[in-house]
Amino acid sequence: MPILIDASTRVLVQGITGREGSFHTRQMQAYGTRVVAGVVPGRGGGESLGVPIFDTVAEAVAGTGADTAFTIVPPPFAADAVIEAAAVGLRLGVCVTEGIPVLDMVRATAFVAGTTMRLIGPNCPGVMTPGQSKIGFIPNHVGRPGRVGVVARSGTLTYEVIQGLSEAGYGETTAVGIGGDPVLGSTFVDILPLFAADPATHAVVLVGEIGGSDEERAAEWIRSSGFDRPVIAFISGRTAPPGKRMGHAGAIISGTTGSAQGKIDALSAAGADVAGTIEDVVRLVGARLAP
Amino acid sequence: MTVKLLEYQAKRQFARVGIEVPPGRLARTPDEAAAAARELGRVAVKAQVPIGGRGKAGGIAVVDTPEEAHREAARILALEIRGYPVRSVWCEAGLEIAHELYLGITLDRDRRRLALILSAAGGMEIEEVAATSPERIATLWPDPFAGPWPFQVRELAFSALAHAPALAEARGRLASALVPLAQTLYRLAVDLDAVTCEINPLALTADGRLVAADGKLEVDENAEYRHQELAAELALDLEGGDGRTGEDPFEAEAKRRGLTYVHLPGGTIGCIGNGAGLVMNTLDLVQQVGGRPNNFLDVGGGASAEKVRSSLAMVLSDPDVRGVFINIFGGITRGDEVARGIVQARDELGITLPLVVRMTGTNEEEGRRILAEAGIVPGTSAPEAARTIVELVEGAR
Numbered sequence: 001m002p003i004l005i006d007a008s009t010r011v012l013v014q015g016i017t018g019r020e021g022s023f024h025t026r027q028m029q030a031y032g033t034r035v036v037a038g039v040v041p042g043r044g045g046g047e048s049l050g051v052p053i054f055d056t057v058a059e060a061v062a063g064t065g066a067d068t069a070f071t072i073v074p075p076p077f078a079a080d081a082v083i084e085a086a087a088v089g090l091r092l093g094v095c096v097t098e099g100i101p102v103l104d105m106v107r108a109t110a111f112v113a114g115t116t117m118r119l120i121g122p123n124c125p126g127v128m129t130p131g132q133s134k135i136g137f138i139p140n141h142v143g144r145p146g147r148v149g150v151v152a153r154s155g156t157l158t159y160e161v162i163q164g165l166s167e168a169g170y171g172e173t174t175a176v177g178i179g180g181d182p183v184l185g186s187t188f189v190d191i192l193p194l195f196a197a198d199p200a201t202h203a204v205v206l207v208g209e210i211g212g213s214d215e216e217r218a219a220e221w222i223r224s225s226g227f228d229r230p231v232i233a234f235i236s237g238r239t240a241p242p243g244k245r246m247g248h249a250g251a252i253i254s255g256t257t258g259s260a261q262g263k264i265d266a267l268s269a270a271g272a273d274v275a276g277t278i279e280d281v282v283r284l285v286g287a288r289l290a291p
Numbered sequence: 292m293t294v295k296l297l298e299y300q301a302k303r304q305f306a307r308v309g310i311e312v313p314p315g316r317l318a319r320t321p322d323e324a325a326a327a328a329r330e331l332g333r334v335a336v337k338a339q340v341p342i343g344g345r346g347k348a349g350g351i352a353v354v355d356t357p358e359e360a361h362r363e364a365a366r367i368l369a370l371e372i373r374g375y376p377v378r379s380v381w382c383e384a385g386l387e388i389a390h391e392l393y394l395g396i397t398l399d400r401d402r403r404r405l406a407l408i409l410s411a412a413g414g415m416e417i418e419e420v421a422a423t424s425p426e427r428i429a430t431l432w433p434d435p436f437a438g439p440w441p442f443q444v445r446e447l448a449f450s451a452l453a454h455a456p457a458l459a460e461a462r463g464r465l466a467s468a469l470v471p472l473a474q475t476l477y478r479l480a481v482d483l484d485a486v487t488c489e490i491n492p493l494a495l496t497a498d499g500r501l502v503a504a505d506g507k508l509e510v511d512e513n514a515e516y517r518h519q520e521l522a523a524e525l526a527l528d529l530e531g532g533d534g535r536t537g538e539d540p541f542e543a544e545a546k547r548r549g550l551t552y553v554h555l556p557g558g559t560i561g562c563i564g565n566g567a568g569l570v571m572n573t574l575d576l577v578q579q580v581g582g583r584p585n586n587f588l589d590v591g592g593g594a595s596a597e598k599v600r601s602s603l604a605m606v607l608s609d610p611d612v613r614g615v616f617i618n619i620f621g622g623i624t625r626g627d628e629v630a631r632g633i634v635q636a637r638d639e640l641g642i643t644l645p646l647v648v649r650m651t652g653t654n655e656e657e658g659r660r661i662l663a664e665a666g667i668v669p670g671t672s673a674p675e676a677a678r679t680i681v682e683l684v685e686g687a688r
Contacts, residue, residue, distance in 0.1 A: 020593055020623060024623065027653075075513060076516065076517075096592075096623070098591065098592050099513045100513060101484050101511055101513045101514035101517075102398060102484075102486060102511050102513065102514075103405075103435075103481060103484050103511065103514070104514075105403075106398075106403055106404055106405065106435050107435045107436065109403045110403065110404070110434070110435045110436065125622050125623075136622075137592070137622035137623040137653075138622060139621060139622055139652045139653045142652075152568075153568060154566055154567060154568020154569060154571075154572075155566045155568070155569075155592070155622055155623075156564070156565060156566035156568060156569030156620040156622065157566070157568040157569055157572060159620045159622055159651075159652055160569070160572075160620060160673070163651070180566075180567055180568065182398060182400040182486075183398070183400055183403050184403075207568070209567070209568050209571060210571070212400050212401075213400075213401055214400075214401075217401070236568045236569075236571040236572040236575060237568075237571040237572075237575070238575050277575075277576070277579070277674065278572060278673070279674060
């Protein structure tokens with residue numbers, strides 16, 4: 001049983017006619033994703049990649065029953081596109097746009113919080129439920145249906161983990177790339193409970209990186225919720241030089257969180273196995289999964 | 292990524308919105324500093340570098356005469372503070388400070404909001420105060436659509452001032468004065484797309500005014516497109532010789548080329564990849580097998596052949612680089628595009644140094660075919676490729 005998306009998910013694409021938008025929509029169609037509409041203001045009534053185009057999300061939903069938005073529009077327009085999708089009442093939004101001004105996302109996430117929509121991203125590789133549906137950039141050939149849930153901040157490391165798990169024969173229930181921006185629609189603590197509610201997910205791989213405190217909060221969640229399945233974690237950026245920062249405000253807010261070692265310690269203390277390399281992740285999953 | 296403004300640039304923004312700052316003059320030479328002291332009298336001569344701790348590093352001097360200003364400016368302009376050469380000093384009239392407060396705004400990623408922070412314990416030790424006596428720091432997370440309400444700022448003020456007995460009597464008047472100041476600062480942060488906007492210390496003067504004695508502003512590069520005026524101002528300062536942030540020359544060049552690059556001087560292996568996490572992991576892998584990475588270069592999502600070519604040229608501009616490891620896992624980035632860029636760059640730049648490419652993901656077959664036809668053998672395993680480049684580089688020494 002997957003989380004977030006499955007074969008029945010009906011996707012509308014905001015930005016379907018753009019260079020990246022059309023390329024990745026075509027990849028998604030080839031994967032089997034049910035793309036039902038495109039939204040491009042001013043081009044309603046047309047057609048692209050075999051699906052009708054609408055001027056607004058509201059019209060696309062009324063016309064096709066779309067329940068999920070794939071947002072792939074340039075940064076100046078992305079936050080507004082996310083807000084439009086949330087305002088119409090979609091169930092899920094996946095925004096892959098990189099380079100959105102962070103205060104735009106502060107406003108967009110505040111708006112989304114008052115709606116029924118769950119937002120993944122921005123600046124994320126998207127979501128894949130192998131064999132059923134994918135939204136975003138995750139390469140079509142890497143996934144394979146199976147029993148490991150994947151949640152990761154980095155896009156490319158998401159692909160690495162999926163490929164490793166698939167090649168080893170474990171496969172994935174669903175893989176979620178939550179994105180690398182400072183302000184995200186969903187963080188680890190938003191996704192982990194979904195895997196906890198999915199009996200088909202026998203283990204979870206969590207791929208974090210330096211900066212912020214999402215990994216520390218994930219560790220706290222694992223501890224306090226009594227999550228009963230193995231968590232295998234990997235943190236990238238161990239050898240990265242300490243950032244050159246400025247001012248005191250960030251440190252007042254975040255304290256000592258953010259370093260690779262702090263995250264590794266927090267996750268280990270919560271009972272997660274922390275891998276030294278991405279390759280080790282797959283080995284540790286094998287060691288912890290019941291045959 | 293963010294752009295860090297220098298103190299005088301931040302204060303120019305404060306003054307523009309009506310936040311009081313002490314009178315001051317920018318000096319790029321000792322003569323200009325002496326002239327500023329003649330005009331303003333007793334001044335503080337302050338190094339303009341985009342990093343904290345300059346006082347402890349000898350970058351601030353208080354002088355009484357133009358001669359002293361000349362001498363101290365000459366000394367400070369010769370300093371390099373934590374890697375940043377001092378290119379200018381800000382000469383500022385002295386203040387009669389009765390009390391130092393702290394007022395700052397920063398992005399709180401956990402709460403997905405800007406945080407407004409106030410403390411009666413301002414000055415350099417504010418981080419220590421935050422760690423040891425967090426009750427002396429008051430924080431507010433304003434509604435992103437409304438900003439801070441006056442009552443919220445008053446609550447913040449009374450909470451922060453409760454820990455400063457010396458200010459007990461003035462607390463009502465101070466809270467009233469802090470309302471417009473905090474609202475103005477918050478509006479400035481939002482208007483400039485700032486992720487840090489800080490007044491520390493916020494000086495309460497002997498005659499009861501609130502003055503920004505120091506300022507830090509850090510703005511979001513993603514929003515640069517809607518801040519043409521600020522960009523133009525900073526470009527003018529740059530022509531004056533300030534350097535945008537007095538940064539590493541390689542990093543400055545990378546910024547001009549529009550590349551996400553962090554220089555690690557002294558390393559021998561250039562590292563290029565797509566995605567911050569993957570590049571960080573690439574550095575980790577190289578280091579784990581005994582190599583020394585020279586840089587972090589993220590070509591980002593959807594990199595074109597041209598961007599890959601420019602990235603290779605960038606990495607190779609440091610003569611310490613003896614080999615390059617390119618690690619691509621295609622998602623939005625397509626293997627064939629990257630491969631074309633690599634081959635083009637090698638031919639145009641005449642690259643003879645070892646080049647190891649690990650490529651997998653979207654359009655990988657086509658990419659690997661292009662590389663193989665050009666005589667570059669692509670690998671599929673990142674740890675293998677890391678070992679190969681380290682052997683090629685270290686073995687060649």
